[in-house]
Amino acid sequence: MISKRLKTLVKYVDEIDNIMDIGCDHALLDIYLIKNKYTDKIIASDIHENALNAGIENIKRNNLESKIDARLGDGLDVLSDDDTINTLLISGMGTSTILKILDNDKIERIYKLIIQSNNDHDILRKKVTDLGFYIDSEEYFQDNNKNYINIVFKKGNRSYTKTELKYGPFLINNKEYLEFELSKIYKIYNLIPKLKLRYRLELRLEIIKLNKYLKKCS
Ligand SMILES: C[S@@+](CC[C@H](N)C(=O)[O-])C[C@H]1O[C@@H](n2cnc3c(N)ncnc32)[C@H](O)[C@@H]1O
Numbered sequence: 685m686i687s688k689r690l691k692t693l694v695k696y697v698d699e700i701d702n703i704m705d706i707g708c709d710h711a712l713l714d715i716y717l718i719k720n721k722y723t724d725k726i727i728a729s730d731i732h733e734n735a736l737n738a739g740i741e742n743i744k745r746n747n748l749e750s751k752i753d754a755r756l757g758d759g760l761d762v763l764s765d766d767d768t769i770n771t772l773l774i775s776g777m778g779t780s781t782i783l784k785i786l787d788n789d790k791i792e793r794i795y796k797l798i799i800q801s802n803n804d805h806d807i808l809r810k811k812v813t814d815l816g817f818y819i820d821s822e823e824y825f826q827d828n829n830k831n832y833i834n835i836v837f838k839k840g841n842r843s844y845t846k847t848e849l850k851y852g853p854f855l856i857n858n859k860e861y862l863e864f865e866l867s868k869i870y871k872i873y874n875l876i877p878k879l880k881l882r883y884r885l886e887l888r889l890e891i892i893k894l895n896k897y898l899k900k901c902s
Pocket residue numbers: 690706707708709710729730731732735757758759774775776777781785
């Protein structure tokens with residue numbers, strides 16, 4: 685069984701994708717993808733030996749050693765010239781770790797990134813689009829009372845407004861996501877009465893802006 689969080693990622697996998705799951709840990713997602721025939725080969729990598737060993741154990745338990753190639757190492761460094769990987773799956777990490785992983789010449793070979801970052805989605809969008817990818821789709825969901833965002837980037841250039849980079853070109857029109865963002869801002873606004881005037885003003889402007897988008901969704 686895999687969690688709802690991991691399962692949300694499988695729909696982004698297409699037939700033409702040759703996948704590397706960076707930071708596979710337990711390799712549960714990779715096992716699910718192979719068993720359910722989303723793909724027939726995956727490289728599953730992790731930088732920590734203990735994490736990778738947990739993955740290898742699970743791969744062996746499912747007799748999938750011939751289909752899931754488990755590799756120890758840092759991000760894209762584990763790829764050799766012969767590998768034909770064109771898609772990266774990266775989930776369960778923060779944006780700064782993800783950006784360090786993408787800061788590698790081998791990114792040139794990649795046409796698609798399926799990313800579930802834990803934080804700083806605005807920075808992720810800005811930096812990854814600066815690397816020459818555009819945002820192909822986005823999803824906001826909850827699992828076990830936690831909030832998650834999936835972003836799929838594909839090779840190509842598109843320009844985005846500041847608001848689109850901050851909230852997402854798709855999520856800015858998503859009612860549930862806007863309500864979640866507004867609730868975060870209201871919390872800060874109401875719980876900290878002694879906020880500096882300028883910051884209060886900024887928050888009020890943000891609230892007005894998001895409410896405008898929210899109205900368009902309803
Ligand atoms: C919290 S786990 C997430 C596991 C799985 N992807 C998921 O979403 O459930 C993050 C994993 O990323 C690995 N990791 C962190 N930095 C990495 C890097 N630069 N290269 C490969 N793996 C990395 C960690 O060792 C850890 O096993």
